[in-house]
Amino acid sequence: MTLRAAIVGASGYAGGELLRLLLGHPEAEPVSVISRSQAGQPVATVHAHLARLTDLVFLEALSENDPEPDVVFLAGAHGFAMEAAPPLLDRGIPVVDLSADFRLKDRSSFERHYGTAPPAFARQGEFVYGLPELFRERIRGSRAVASPGCFATAAILAMAPLWKSALVAPEVPVSVFSVTGSSGAGVMPSPTTHHPRRAGAFFAYGLNGHRHLPEIEESLSSVGPPAAGRLVFQTHSAPLVRGIFTTAIVPLTRPVETAELRGLYEDAYGKEFFIRLVDGSPDVGAVRGTNFADVGVAGGGGVARVFTALDNLVKGAAGQAIQAMNIMFGLPETSGLKLTGVFP
Known part of the structure; x- marks a missing residue:
């Protein structure tokens, strides 16, 4: 079975990397790409390097009328996931958040660095810090991952x-x-x-x-x-x-x-x-x-x-998020991520 993935915030750099990596993933595929600022535009108008590799068009929002994705990546600005994640989790849809919204356990620390914690901070306990090399067993079977900075x-x-x-x-x-x-x-x-x-x-x-x-x-x-x-x-x-x-x-x-x-x-x-x-x-x-x-x-x-x-955009963002997704769903951890570097 191929995992159906949605990317919210897909027009940014991290969102673009998620899309690039998922297009080459043997066991997952991007089915919805969300960008309020680019809604209605083909992906290649923003991510020219992905031209001919996908026919996806940016949507303004996830539609409840479409088949539910198996996993949603949240790659929006800080603060967005606090609004977007709880409804998805309530619908039983696993979430991998690339922002800082759910990384910190301590409320006072969060408020010192990000301002007053919104009510959704109470959901923080549902999120696992997604650094696989340290917290692999916590990620395995989790339904909500906060991908590290x-x-x-x-x-x-x-x-x-x-x-x-x-x-x-x-x-x-x-x-x-x-x-x-x-x-x-x-x-x-x-x-x-x-x-x-x-x-x-x-x-x-x-x-x-x-x-x-x-x-x-x-x-x-x-x-x-x-x-x-x-x-x-x-x-x-x-x-x-x-x-x-x-x-x-x-x-x-x-x-x-x-x-x-x-x-x-x-x-x-x-x-x-x-x-x-x-x-x-x-x-x-x-x-x-x-x-x-x-x-x-x-x-x-x-x-x-x-x-x-x-x-910073791969192991520091999109690649690590997909690594966590692989662990969450019991896929080979390296699936879609055996990427060669470019030299010189």
């Missing part, structure tokens, strides 16, 4: 094996330096994503805190000691279109050489298809267009340096 994915994958160990020095700040490309800002242009400003520019942003920090703290705390208040997290914009590169500087309780660190990460990720351990530093160019996260480690002295590179 791109920065959060890179940072959590970088630090989780250490956080589970007894090697992280207590009460010492952990520095996390993350860099992203312009596509992470979404399809709507802004002064900082406008090409004349962005091309050739490299700058820090989110100086008063980034919304993905509480995701990182909650996830690490669920696999090890409390992480709240332990992380110094700084994001940067680079002259890239796709890609996230994260460096975590983790103080340790004792000196650890690179070989020992490598062994720790081999134990954690050696059987994970979508995590590739590399010698030295990973490179965002090697993961572009793929669902891989490449991880490198360096020891020596009392500090571990861990590096993660991933594509």
